[in-house]
Every structure is written in C-alpha cells, then in structure tokens.
Amino acid sequence: MPRSRPGGSPAGFLDDHPRQMVKDVAAAIIVRDGHVLMARRAPGQNLAGYWEFPGGKVEPGETIQTCIARELAEELAITCEPGEIMMRHLHRYEGGTINLIAIHVRMTCEKWQLSVHDDARWIGADALMALRLAPADIPVARAVRDELLAATDRRP
Numbered sequence: 001m002p003r004s005r006p007g008g009s010p011a012g013f014l015d016d017h018p019r020q021m022v023k024d025v026a027a028a029i030i031v032r033d034g035h036v037l038m039a040r041r042a043p044g045q046n047l048a049g050y051w052e053f054p055g056g057k058v059e060p061g062e063t064i065q066t067c068i069a070r071e072l073a074e075e076l077a078i079t080c081e082p083g084e085i086m087m088r089h090l091h092r093y094e095g096g097t098i099n100l101i102a103i104h105v106r107m108t109c110e111k112w113q114l115s116v117h118d119d120a121r122w123i124g125a126d127a128l129m130a131l132r133l134a135p136a137d138i139p140v141a142r143a144v145r146d147e148l149l150a151a152t153d154r155r156p
Contacts (some may be wrong), residue, residue, distance in 0.1 A: 022090065025098045026068040027053035027137065028105040029086055029144055030078075034152060035122035036144050037107070038131060039076065042118035051131040053102065053140060054078075054120070064101050072105070076120065077113040081106040087143055091136035102140045125149045 030037040039054045041047045056071035058064060065082035072078040083104035090099050112120055123131065125148035128141050 022097045022099050024058040024064070024067075025055060025100050025136075026058055026064050026071060027055040027100055027102045027140060028068050028072055028080070029053060029102050029140075030080070030105050030107050031144075031148070032107065032122065034148060035124050036128065036148065037112075037120060038123045038128070039114075039117040039120040041134070042114075042116060045116055047134050049132060050134040052134040052137050053144075054117070055103075058101075064103055068103050068105055075116050077109075077115075079108045081108055086147075087140060089136065089139045093135070098136055100136045100140060102143070125152065 028037070037054065038051045040051050041049060043049070054072060054076055055068055056075065058067040059070075062070070064085060068082050069080055072080050083106060086102040086104055088099060088101050090097065114120060125145045128145045128148075131141075133141055
C-alpha cells in the first residue's frame with residue numbers, strides 16, 4: 001500500500017486525480033564554462049524538436065543519482081558523477097504527470113554520442129530561454145539561467 005502524505009493522497013498520486021500515478025524523471029544539469037548542456041529530441045521521439053535537459057524516467061529501485069548516470073550513458077554515452085538535487089517540478093502532460101527532478105551532474109568525459117537526440121550543445125544563460133524547451137523543463141531552465149547569471153556576476 002502506498003505511503004500517505006500528511007494531509008494528502010498517497011505518495012506517488014495526485015491529490016485531485018487520486019489514481020493517476022506521477023512518474024519521477026531525472027534531468028541532468030551539466031554546467032561547464034558558464035554553459036549548460038542541452039539536447040534536442042530527434043524526429044520520431046515524443047516531443048520531437050524540443051530542447052531538454054538530458055535524462056529520463058527513474059526505474060523501480062533506482063535512486064535519482066543512479067538513474068541519471070544510467071540515462072546519460074544510454075542516451076549520450078556520457079560518463080558522469082551525479083551530485084545534489086537542484087529542484088523538483090511537477091508538470092502535467094496530456095498523457096500523464098511527471099515529477100521532474102533536476103540534479104547537478106559533473107561530466108567526466110569530453111564528448112557525447114547522440115541516440116534519442118538529433119543535437120546537443122552547450123548553451124549560455126542568455127540563449128537558454130530562447131530555445132524551444134520541453135514544457136516541463138521551462139521552470140528548471142529559468143532556475144539554471146539564474147544560477148549561470150549569478151555565477152557570471154561572481155567572476156573577478
């Protein structure tokens with residue numbers, strides 16, 4: 001039986017849709033030299049043409065850190081060191097609801113290889129919000145942009 005949240009529905013369910021499961025999805029926040037790695041969904045994929053933080057669905061028994069390492073290896077052939085959770089964002093799509101969990105990640109390789117994306121590139125703070133972003137990624141992108149701009153302001 002699912003755990004109950006204080007004053008709400010069982011964990012993993014939405015209060016106003018008690019039997020609609022929420023899927024945990026990990027999103028990698030990989031920053032290098034003041035830019036964040038973004039990937040564009042390839043034709044034939046769900047949300048084709050939209051830019052996103054790379055990642056994917058958390059499998060049963062996985063931690064967010066284990067999930068993001070697996071997803072980055074599968075989708076982009078990236079090796080990494082997962083870090084701390086940056087933020088969470090609940091987003092409803094027509095087909096269901098996701099709990100997008102953005103996690104800071106240190107990339108331990110220099111290159112990537114595309115599979116479910118048709119493009120990936122380093123994006124600066126000023127260009128981030130101009131991308132055609134997957135709807136769930138928009139609040140995370142705003143927070144990442146703010147972090148990048150704050151880091152730029154702290155430079156000597």
